[in-house]
Amino acid sequence: MSDNVMQVTDDTFEAEVLNSNLPTLVDFWAAWCGPCRAIAPVVEELAEQFAGKVKVAKLNVDESPKTPGQYGIRAIPTLILFKEGKVADQITGAVSKSHLEQAIQKQLG
Amino acid sequence: MAAETQTRDLVIIGGGPAGLTAGLYAARARMDAVLLEMLSPGGQVLSTDLVENWPGDVEGVSGFALADRMRAHALKFGLEIKSQEVTGLRGEGKLKHVRTPDGEVKAKAVILAVGAQPRKLGLPGEALLTGKGVSYCGTCDGPFYRDREVVAIGGGDTAAEEAVFLTRFAKKIYLVHRRDELRAAGVLAERVLANPKIQVLWSHQALAIQGQGKVEAVRLKNLKTGQEFDQPADGAFVFVGTAPNTGFLRGVVDMDREGFIICDRTQHTSLNGVFAAGDCCSKLLRQIVVAAGEGAVATYAAQRYLEDNHG
Numbered sequence: 249m250s251d252n253v254m255q256v257t258d259d260t261f262e263a264e265v266l267n268s269n270l271p272t273l274v275d276f277w278a279a280w281c282g283p284c285r286a287i288a289p290v291v292e293e294l295a296e297q298f299a300g301k302v303k304v305a306k307l308n309v310d311e312s313p314k315t316p317g318q319y320g321i322r323a324i325p326t327l328i329l330f331k332e333g334k335v336a337d338q339i340t341g342a343v344s345k346s347h348l349e350q351a352i353q354k355q356l357g
Numbered sequence: 358m359a360a361e362t363q364t365r366d367l368v369i370i371g372g373g374p375a376g377l378t379a380g381l382y383a384a385r386a387r388m389d390a391v392l393l394e395m396l397s398p399g400g401q402v403l404s405t406d407l408v409e410n411w412p413g414d415v416e417g418v419s420g421f422a423l424a425d426r427m428r429a430h431a432l433k434f435g436l437e438i439k440s441q442e443v444t445g446l447r448g449e450g451k452l453k454h455v456r457t458p459d460g461e462v463k464a465k466a467v468i469l470a471v472g473a474q475p476r477k478l479g480l481p482g483e484a485l486l487t488g489k490g491v492s493y494c495g496t497c498d499g500p501f502y503r504d505r506e507v508v509a510i511g512g513g514d515t516a517a518e519e520a521v522f523l524t525r526f527a528k529k530i531y532l533v534h535r536r537d538e539l540r541a542a543g544v545l546a547e548r549v550l551a552n553p554k555i556q557v558l559w560s561h562q563a564l565a566i567q568g569q570g571k572v573e574a575v576r577l578k579n580l581k582t583g584q585e586f587d588q589p590a591d592g593a594f595v596f597v598g599t600a601p602n603t604g605f606l607r608g609v610v611d612m613d614r615e616g617f618i619i620c621d622r623t624q625h626t627s628l629n630g631v632f633a634a635g636d637c638c639s640k641l642l643r644q645i646v647v648a649a650g651e652g653a654v655a656t657y658a659a660q661r662y663l664e665d666n667h668g
Binding site for chain 1: 395396399404492497498500570
């Protein structure tokens, strides 16, 4: 696991994501989910690539069910890009790195 | 990955069972090969709970474990696997150019093992509610439907397997199927019919997925009576076959009407020196064992092609 990817939980979500100064990409995942495993290296590469500009976090929906419930997440992997505490973009499924890069770049303006 | 300057013997695009088997054979043949995969190797196998028809694994093998073993097997013989997306291919002459966001990789031969993904139905509401109740992966999203009622659409192997898997969580599954019998393999169909949590709605068609912000119902039509009604449900699982990941190859190699790549018995495509294997090919049966077999044939054929054209 890359040092650039932070683990967040229901307890730390508000402080680390909603109150973050940086746009934050959260990867909602679970151990049982194959496409989550497939996309994991891409998420790590993005964390490295956007270090200092975008915070990248993972939230395990098994251990922290409250937060995915609040955002109506019923499919994983779901990646949500939060900006100033609000959902700026939401992507479901194992998509390519360039797809995610574009989504992030759009929010960085 | 920086652009490569040297020309490879073989570039394999895609790391599912077809690509990993092609890579295993290439590594054992001591070819100068590289496999490019944009996600973790494994492909659709990673979304399979239990693989029950991989010969020799009598008790079945989890999709995760099988994908890991195939990857480890190819690595053991020295296959190089790179995390790299591919966006294009050209090469009418002897040299093939594989385009990536980080530059080109040059190759004498290419194997396309780009796979497929679950096909979408294209119903009203489907795209909008994807991730909000519309799902294409029971093993991924089943646990979100504990004690809930869901609709599943389809009648093939995947629909049958996934419907049975969903009964671990959901209290009721309405399996919507256009025909009056399942196309799924007998053993899978038997499990569906024997499961009290699954109710098959024979000769029914899904017309729309409905809900505000989340799935609330699926609009169905009884094809025998013509009657339409809303089936309340918290989820709509779509298992209606696959669509190939071949968009970036349009106009490069010949495809059938659905975009599956047409190849001959040696897995050769319409473009000289470019082969294809696995679920991206136009064919009768898409299974792990078929993909692996085609991967082996493709590498062997590529080797023969290199001897004849680059020897």
